[in-house]
Structures are given as structure tokens and as C-alpha cells.
Amino acid sequence: MIELRFHRDLYAGTAIDSALGRFAGVARFVRREDGADFVVEVHAQSPGRERTVAGELANFALGLTVEAGGPDR
Amino acid sequence: MKLPVSDSRSYAAFFRFRELGEHVVVTSLEGEWVVLRRDEFSAFANGKVEPGSDLDVRLQARNLVREHFDVRRAAETMARRRRFVHGGPNLHLVVVTLRCNETCVYCHASRADLDAVHTDMTPEIADATVDMILRTTSPHVTIEFQGGEPLVAFPIVERIVERAVEKNRSAGKQLEFTMVSNLALMDEDKLRWLLGHRVQICTSIDGAKSLHDKQRVLPMASSWDTATKWIARINAAYAEAGLDPTLYHVEALLTTTRETLSRWREVVDTYVELGCRALFLRPVDPFGFAEKTRRVVEYPRAEYLAFYRHALDYIIEKNRAGVEILERYAAIFLTKILTGDDPNFLDIRSPGGAGIGQLAYNFDGKVFSSDEGRMLAAAGDPTFLLGDVRSSSYREIVGHPTIRAMAIASNLDGQPDCIDCTYVPYCGTQPEHNHKTLGTMMGRMRESSMCAVHKGIQDILFEKLATADNETLEILRRWTTIRPREHFLQP
Amino acid sequence: MSESLFGMPPANVDADIAEGRVALTVDTSLHSLDAIYAAAYAFIGRCYVLLERPAPERVRVVLAPKPSGADGDALRALIGEFANELLSATWRREITRSNRALIEAVTMQAFAGALGSPSLDDLEAFQFGDEPFEDPLGIAQSWEEKYRKKPRTPEEPTE
Structure with a gap:
């Protein structure tokens, strides 16, 4: 399992949800909130696949946040 | 040298400066320039100039x-320097096929073997391409055939020319055609047709026979022998048609590889012997070849600039001996520096010409910002794909978000380093090159090989302007005179 | 395991070579979040990029090259390039703000020239929906909308 923490000051929650939607079929995700962080646990069949999926998910979350004009205000 | 600040506000208008040996080049906001001695510059910047x-x-x-x-x-x-801004796309590159009969060391993404007939443009796509081109807002339209080797798909060239001429009766553009060919598949019938339809013919010459044949391999024959035979034949045909041979002759394009660098004298002599009046000392570009090839043909830009300086000096020497041949980079920059005009060379202007000055049409109907954008796509990076001639409208292509981003990215008024550069009024950057070499369309000019080349060439030119004798200055001025080749305009 | 890289200030740059990751901690009083986004975005093609918030005035940018197995030299080159890109993005933002009028004028003229007037077909195809159309240059705004004084917010510096 890889745990990703997306801080609210840096990421839009809607961007993370949208990114999770795009990757729904390729791994299992557990999403929760912890203080100022959106936390996403990535569960996949192998460590290599987990690294790839977590990395791509983070990139999508960043890209969609930038497209949205920044974090939720 | 530190920028002197005392009293400068009371005398000098806005200026940028660059030290060049014993001199300092000063340019104004709008691109006026002067080369000063260091003591003169000090007086200027300190406001100590005697009224x-x-x-x-x-x-x-x-x-x-x-x-x-x-x-x-x-x-x-x-305003005069940016007159081109309103112009719209005037250069339209059409890749009629990827098939090519030659194998060049630096060409990878732009070619396919001769049996790859599926890379020929179909008649349907050719027609849609012409229709798209003639929707441009530009009153001047140049359709440039590229490949692959366009002579491999000659019926498509014919179709495009004939349709464009026909459609242009109502479109009313100043229309001309250029074909870039290795000439190996030329024959008298094709030549007659091309001359009859006023298609300008250009070719590629990489230097003397030994270098040309080594870099451009034609199976079972010498690519040099075939190209030079047809250069002579085409030039003779222009003369037979009563055209001025100083204006109408085959021009050739050089690709400067690592092996070219030490052979500058031979390259210049070759071009002169072939009757060319222009030599474009372009460095090899980073598009369209594999990493393995890059290591063979690439070189540090400092080595390129040494090559350029030697070659330019030799070209000037030739001119002083009565031979008229110009160097294209020098002509472009000198036109901007000496005349205040812009020759609208699409890769050296601000903003750059991608989409708003040129478009490239692939054999499969895909439209790109430029040929460089097309080559990147062929190598697996579709960043500069804008649409398809069969399904996109002209306004969708030209108004594409990628083109908007490129226009802003290539506007030097928003580019770090460029805004402080002495040469910014004359310069330009290419988003595709930045994207490929530096990872973003904007690039970082201090790390850009294109910036190093542009800046280095302008250093050399300003050195000449500061120190050359009158005869050399007159030669450099002559290079800024553009004589239009009106014969190639469609009647 | 976190370690420093040769020539890089350890307070700002740390790497985990075994995991193939390198990070730069950025002071947001020097580089705006917009500039950090711009630089980070430029690297998502070849890296996995994650932004972290170690302290209120800091953003930690973590880069992991997509093909695993990068060594210390490769990670050092990567984070150095990122730092250059970040500086460039910060400066570009300032220049763009200063030269906004000129850049907008040139861009507008270029597109007006290249696009021409819409044809009847173009107008017919236009989707007149409820969504506001994209207007990054503020062309459609009235002078009053564009230039009216906004109420000063507490964090805005006074001159």
C-alpha cells in the first residue's frame, strides 16, 4: 500500500476526486481526510504497479488542480 | 562591467547593452542601435555626453x-517591426508522402521506405488540404511540398497544384508553390510540368560529393551526381525560358552535421560552384532522429559558432572577389538590424510563426503547428497536433489552445532573459524547439541551444558592423535587399 | 533514507536514492504557488510529482523519474533543472505582469489577423450555451469591470 497526502492548500479536492474517478479500474483506493490533508491509500497487485498508479494519480491530481486554477478557495 | 547609474536617467533613453570586445552594442526599445567604444558608452550611460x-x-x-x-x-x-503580426498563415507545408528513396543520417521520423504506400496522401485528403489552405486570412500563400520525397508521390503534387490554382480563381491569393526534393526521381516530363506550373524547385546539398554521398545515401547511385545533374539542367531550363539566372536558379539547403564543421571552406566553394546565391548555415535541429543518431550528428553550439564565423568570413571574402552569395541567417538578422523591417522568417520573429504564420499538413490529414511539430508527433509526441483537414474548421485549427499558448510562449516580451537582451528587437524563439530540448514551450534561454546560436550570430554580425571596412559593409547591406521572384507567382 | 546531494544545499534539497526520489523545499515568500505549479507541471511528463506542505510558508516538491533506477547524479541534475525552471517561472510571471498590455495587444492582433471574421457557417456551428466563454485576456470585459478599484484585502501590501 502507498499512502498519498494531498494538502488542501495545494490541491483541489474536486481534482483529487476526478483523478480517482479516472483510475478507478486499475487499483483500489481508500480516500479519507486527516486535518488539512486529503489522504489516498493506493492498493494494487504489486509494489511496482502501486508506484506507477500512485505516481500517475498524483500527476493527474496536480494537473487537474492547475487546470482548476488552484486549490479550493 | 556594472551598469553605471549616476545621472543616466537625465540623459539616456531606455536602452539595452552588450559588451563585444572593445565595443559595446546599445539598442533602444524599438531596435535602433549604435556600437560605442567603451569610453563613449561610459559617457552615455553616466549622462556625461557633451551637448x-x-x-x-x-x-x-x-x-x-x-x-x-x-x-x-x-x-x-x-509597428513596422511587427507588421507581420496581423498577417495570418502564409506558409503551408504539405507532406505528400513519407516515402523516400534516400536514407539520410539525420532523418528518421520524416521518412518511410518506398514500399510504404500507405504513407501517400490520398486524393480526398489532398483536396481537403487545399481547401483548408485557401481559407487562410493571409493574402500571400506559399504551398511548400515536402516529404519524404515529393517526387515519389508526384500525382498528388500535380493534383494539389491544379486544385489550388483552380480554387484560387475565387480566393484571389498571391499564390506560389515550392518543392523541396532530392531530385533523384526527376525526369524531363516532371520537370516540364513543374516549370509549366511555375513551381519553384529547391534541393538539399550537404557539401562536397564525399560528404553529401555519405550523409544522403541513394541505393545504387550517387545522390550527389543525380542532384547536381538536375541542378544544372533546371538552371539551364530557367535560362532557356528567358529568366534572369541571378534570380532564378535552384537554391539548396544545408544540414550542418558534426562532420560539416571542419569543412566550411569546401561547403562554401561547393555552393558557389553549383550556382547557388544563398547558403543557409543552419545547425542540425533536434527533431526527427533517434538518440543514437543525435550522438553522431550533434555538436556543442560553440563549435557551430566557430564554423559559422569561418564560413561567413569566407563568404564575405568570396563577395569581395566578385562572387554574389549571401548567408541566409546573416541576411535575416541584417535586414532587421539595418532596415528596421522584418523579413517574416517564421522561426526568428516575436511572436513565432507557429499557427499564426504557418501550418503543416501531414499525408494523413493531420494538421500541425509546423513541420517540427509534425516530426515530434511522428516520434510519439502529439503536443503540436491541431486537428484534421477532414473534420476541423480553419478557425478551430488556427484558434487552437495550443496555438494560443505558442503565441504567448514565443512572445519575447514575456520571456525571461530575452527582455533584457540587447538583441531582442531582432530575435525569436521556437516553442517546438523549447519543448523538445528544454521540456516547456517557453524554454529557458540561458540553456537554449537556439538562443546560443542566435545570440552568437548577432555578436558576429555586430562585430562586423563595428569594425568592417566600407566594402564589407556594402556587401552586408546588399544582403538585405530582397528581389522578389515574381515569375513563381501564379498568374 | 534521506540524504543530501553534492553541491545542493541540504536545507532545501534532499534525496532518497534507493527510492528514486528527490525533493526541493521552496520558500513561498520567494516563489508564488502559481510559479511552483508552472514549474511542477512542466515535469509531469517525465516524473511523478507530488507537492507537500511541511510548514506554512513552505512547499516541498517531490520528483520521482518515471523509469525507476535513477542514480544520485541523475537526481541531482533533475532537481537542478527543476530549480532553474522554477526561477524562470517566477521571473516570467513578473515580466508577464509588467508587460501584460503589450503581450495582450500583440496576441490579440495576431489572432484577429489569423482567424479573420467568422463565417455564417462558423456562427451556425457556435454553441450558445450557458457556459461563459473563455476570456483569458479580459477582452470581453468593460473598461469599468477590468480596471475598477477592487476593495483592498488585508493581505495586500500598501504602497
Whole structure:
């Protein structure tokens, strides 16, 4: 399992949800909130696949946040 | 040298400067320029210029004195330098096939083997391409056939020319055609047709026979022998048609590889012997070849600039001996520097020409910002894909978000380093090159090989302008005179 | 395991070479979040990029090259390039703000020239929906909308 923490000051929650939607079929995700962080646990069949999926998910979350004009205000 | 600040606000108008040996190049906001000795520059920047002195008069003449700054003149000069901005796409590159009969060491993404007939443009796509091209807002349209080797798909070339001429009866553009060919598949019938339809013919010459044949391999024959045979034949045909041979002759394009660098004299001599009047000393570009090839053909830009300096000096020497041949980079920059005009060379202007000055049409109907954008796509990066001639409208292509981003990214008024560069009024950057070499369309000019080349060439030219004798200055001025080849305009 | 890289200030740059990751901690009083986004975005093609918030005035940018196995030299080159890109993005933002009028004028003229007037077909195809159309240059705004004084917010510096 890889745990990703997306801080609210840096990421839009809607961007993370949208990114999770795009990757729904390729791994299992557990999403929760912890203080100022959106936390996403990535569960996949192998460590290599987990690294790839977590990395791509983070990139999508960043890209969609930038497209949205920044974090939720 | 530190920028002197005392009193400068009371004398100097806005300026940028660059030290060149014993001289300092000073340019104004609008691109007026003067080359000063160091003591003169110190007086200028410190506001210590004697009123009415020769230096004062020279600086005023260049609109560099705050008290006498002519705002209207500056505005008119800036507008003239950017006259191309409203123009719309005038250069349309059409890749009629990827098939090619030659194998070149630096060409990878732009070619396919001769049996790859699926890379020929179909008649349907050719027609849609012409229709798209003639929707441009530009009153001037140049359709340039590329490949692959366009002679491999000659019926498509014929179809495009004939349809464009026909459609242009109502479109009313100033229309011309250019074909870039290795000439190996030329024959008398094709030549007759091309001459009859006023298609300008260009070719590629990489230097003397040994270098050309090594870099451009034609199975079972010498690519040099075939190209030079047809250069002579085409030039003779122009002369037979009563056209001025100093204006109408085959021009050739050079690709400067690592092996070319030490052979500058041979390259210049070859071009002169072939009757060419222009030599474009372009460095090899980073598009379209594999990493393995890059290591063979690439070189540090400092080595390229040494090559350029040697070759330019030799070209000037040839001119002093009565041979008329110009170097294209020098002609482009000198036109901007000496005349205040812009020759609208699409890769050296601000903003750059991608989409708003040129478009590239692939054999499969895909439209790209430029041929470089197309080559990147062929190598697996579709960043500069804009649409398809069969399904996209002209306004969708030209108004594409990628083109908007490219126009902003290539506007030097928003580019770090460029805004402080002495040469910014004359320069330009290419988003595709930045994207490929530096990872973003904007790039980082301090790390850009294109910036190093542009800056290095302008250094060399300003050195010449500062120190050359009158005969050399006259040669450099002559290179800024553009004689239009009106015969190639479609009647 | 976190370690420093040769020539890089350890307070700002740390790497986990075994995991193939390198990070730069950025002071947001020097580089705006917009500039950090711009630089980070430029690297998502070749890296996995994660932004972290170690302290209120800091953003930690973590880069992991997509093909695993990068050594210390490769990670050092990567984070150095990122730092250059970040500086460039910060400066570009300032320049763009200063030269906004000129850049907008040139861009507008270029597109007006290249696009021409819409044809009847173009107008017919236009989707007149409820969504506001994209207007990054503020062309459609009235002078009053564009330039009216906004109420000063507490964090805005006074001149």
C-alpha cells in the first residue's frame, strides 16, 4: 500500500476526486481526510504497479488542480 | 562591467547593452542601435555626453537620448517591426508522402521506405488540404511540398497544384508553390510540368560529393551526381525560358552535421560552384532522429559558432572577389538590424510563426503547428497536433489552445532573459524547439541551444558592423535587399 | 533514507536514492504557488510529482523519474533543472505582469489577423450555451469591470 497526502492548500479536492474517478479500474483506493490533508491509500497487485498508479494519480491530481486554477478557495 | 547609474536617467533613453570586445552594442526599445567604444558608452550611460558633440548627435540620431526621445518615431518603428503580426498563415507545408528513396543520417521520423504506400496522401485528403489552405486570412500563400520525397508521390503534387490554382480563381491569393526534393526521381516530363506550373524547385546539398554521398545515401547511385545533374539542367531550363539566372536558379539547403564543421571552406566553394546565391548555415535541429543518431550528428553550439564565423568570413571574402552569395541567417538578422523591417522568417520573429504564420499538413490529414511539430508527433509526441483537414474548421485549427499558448510562449516580451537582451528587437524563439530540448514551450534561454546560436550570430554580425571596412559593409547591406521572384507567382 | 546531494544545499534539497526520489523545499515568500505549479507541471511528463506542505510558508516538491533506477547524479541534475525552471517561472510571471498590455495587444492582433471574421457557417456551428466563454485576456470585459478599484484585502501590501 502507498499512502498519498494531498494538502488542501495545494490541491483541489474536486481534482483529487476526478483523478480517482479516472483510475478507478486499475487499483483500489481508500480516500479519507486527516486535518488539512486529503489522504489516498493506493492498493494494487504489486509494489511496482502501486508506484506507477500512485505516481500517475498524483500527476493527474496536480494537473487537474492547475487546470482548476488552484486549490479550493 | 556594472551598469553605471549616476545621472543616466537625465540623459539616456531606455536602452539595452552588450559588451563585444572593445565595443559595446546599445539598442533602444524599438531596435535602433549604435556600437560605442567603451569610453563613449561610459559617457552615455553616466549622462556625461557633451551637448552638440559628435557622440550626442549620433545618439540622438538613434533615438537614444531621453530629452529628444521621439515617441511617434519609436511607435512607428515598433509597428513596422511587427507588421507581420496581423498577417495570418502564409506558409503551408504539405507532406505528400513519407516515402523516400534516400536514407539520410539525420532523418528518421520524416521518412518511410518506398514500399510504404500507405504513407501517400490520398486524393480526398489532398483536396481537403487545399481547401483548408485557401481559407487562410493571409493574402500571400506559399504551398511548400515536402516529404519524404515529393517526387515519389508526384500525382498528388500535380493534383494539389491544379486544385489550388483552380480554387484560387475565387480566393484571389498571391499564390506560389515550392518543392523541396532530392531530385533523384526527376525526369524531363516532371520537370516540364513543374516549370509549366511555375513551381519553384529547391534541393538539399550537404557539401562536397564525399560528404553529401555519405550523409544522403541513394541505393545504387550517387545522390550527389543525380542532384547536381538536375541542378544544372533546371538552371539551364530557367535560362532557356528567358529568366534572369541571378534570380532564378535552384537554391539548396544545408544540414550542418558534426562532420560539416571542419569543412566550411569546401561547403562554401561547393555552393558557389553549383550556382547557388544563398547558403543557409543552419545547425542540425533536434527533431526527427533517434538518440543514437543525435550522438553522431550533434555538436556543442560553440563549435557551430566557430564554423559559422569561418564560413561567413569566407563568404564575405568570396563577395569581395566578385562572387554574389549571401548567408541566409546573416541576411535575416541584417535586414532587421539595418532596415528596421522584418523579413517574416517564421522561426526568428516575436511572436513565432507557429499557427499564426504557418501550418503543416501531414499525408494523413493531420494538421500541425509546423513541420517540427509534425516530426515530434511522428516520434510519439502529439503536443503540436491541431486537428484534421477532414473534420476541423480553419478557425478551430488556427484558434487552437495550443496555438494560443505558442503565441504567448514565443512572445519575447514575456520571456525571461530575452527582455533584457540587447538583441531582442531582432530575435525569436521556437516553442517546438523549447519543448523538445528544454521540456516547456517557453524554454529557458540561458540553456537554449537556439538562443546560443542566435545570440552568437548577432555578436558576429555586430562585430562586423563595428569594425568592417566600407566594402564589407556594402556587401552586408546588399544582403538585405530582397528581389522578389515574381515569375513563381501564379498568374 | 534521506540524504543530501553534492553541491545542493541540504536545507532545501534532499534525496532518497534507493527510492528514486528527490525533493526541493521552496520558500513561498520567494516563489508564488502559481510559479511552483508552472514549474511542477512542466515535469509531469517525465516524473511523478507530488507537492507537500511541511510548514506554512513552505512547499516541498517531490520528483520521482518515471523509469525507476535513477542514480544520485541523475537526481541531482533533475532537481537542478527543476530549480532553474522554477526561477524562470517566477521571473516570467513578473515580466508577464509588467508587460501584460503589450503581450495582450500583440496576441490579440495576431489572432484577429489569423482567424479573420467568422463565417455564417462558423456562427451556425457556435454553441450558445450557458457556459461563459473563455476570456483569458479580459477582452470581453468593460473598461469599468477590468480596471475598477477592487476593495483592498488585508493581505495586500500598501504602497
